[in-house]
Amino acid sequence: MAELDEAAAQLVAALTRRGETVATAESLTAGLVCATVARIPGASVVLRGGLVVYATELKVALAGVDEKLLAEHGAVHPEVAAQLADGARERCGATWGLGLTGVAGPTAQDGVPPGTVHIGLSGPSTRIVRTLVETGDRDMIRTASVRSAFSLLGEHLH
DSSP states (O other): OHHHHHHHHHHHHHHHHHTOOEEEEESTTTTHHHHHHHTSTTGGGTEEEEEEOOSHHHHHHTTOOOHHHHHHHOSSSHHHHHHHHHHHHHHHTOSEEEEEEEOOSSSOBTTBOTTEEEEEEEETTEEEEEEEEOOSOHHHHHHHHHHHHHHHHHHTTO
8 A cells, every 4th residue: 555655645746736636436336546545645626526436326426437438338338438527627626537438357248258447537628538458357357447546647747
């Protein structure tokens, strides 16, 4: 956790310097991104909130993901991650939104293999998705997803 805490501390510092905020909509990480940021002193200045949308119907109801997209492609899709990020940003009134969806395993979901993760970032003039293929157990995949989300946001703050 020390590595994640350090990355979270850097994000909190960068967001604070810039006067910006972040919110999340998390599926496979089930709030781990928010919880990790919240461990950092001063996080309340930059962390607006988060949506845990583990169940597919909550991706629609809470984060505003398009039902047709989910019906057509399933919950683990790059555009779902982008819409989760948009939804987090809009619904929580944040400068930046992070959206995470994927398969932590141990089995495939909707034909998508374990370790497949999509991370969306929504912000000022930014809408991007990064796709990862991770290996390891559930905890390793979820931890790697948080690390990658921090990295993606951090790249846009420097």
